[in-house]
Amino acid sequence: MLSLPAEFEQFHWMVDMVQHVDVGLVVIDRDYTVHVWNGFMTHHSGKQAHEAIGKNLFELFPEIPQDWFALKVKPVFDLGCRGFVTWRQRPYLFKCRNVRPITQQAPFMYQNVTLNPMTSPRGDIDYLFLAIEDASAEVLVMQ
Template sequence: MSLPAEFEQFHWMVDMVQNVDLGLIVIDKDYKIQVWNGFMTHHSGKQPHEVIGHTLFEVFPEIQPDWFKLKTKPVYHLGCRSFITWQQRPYLFKCRNVRPVTQQCEFMYQNVTLNPMRTPTGAVNSVFLSIQDATAEALIAQRCEC
């Protein structure tokens, strides 16, 4: 007996979210973490049960609440994306650098995109963050500046 196609597709989606080479996080309007994928577990060392239901600011005290809330304001109020690049701030989440080729850095440089997540009625009640490892790019750029 085969599984319904919708269930199989849902299973694939969950598998992709957990195994994609990007950090994926969903936060609500209170900045509480709702989704935490495998990339974030691997790089931050924090397990989903340690972070889900807690605010970003509890889990990552290095994130300044006032600054981060300004970054999310256009996402919640205008429904548009917001960006944080490694040039503006080397990282949002202090994660160890685990790439063997680029071990010259103690932490992972990151590019972060903050995306609105719309309800069926169009309201934005959550933000989806995608975190890209930009360490190799940052190291190349820094060498060129020397």
């Protein structure tokens, strides 16, 4: 049996986790080009990774107000601090279908989104990743 270096095995695990975690993970650059699109996003948005990667976020999701979103990501890119969008501010960032139609009557997935800076080895922040959580169950409890 071929033994793989531990680093390679850990890298493989990380990629597998990113694809299968129950949170949407999207990496964008300062021009809003998508660089990572995980399995959660594929499943919930209906857009395959090959359809999203390399595309502009606003072309993929024209419902995202560009000026509003630019104000949200500016401190993340400029100051390196995290940003947040809760379902109470805006019900969703990405209009995704509700995948629990029997237990929840919402026509779309309510979302909480965390905007996280990605620091390069040089200390630059040229990318950020969005962590998208399904908050639909939380909304149902509040109603």
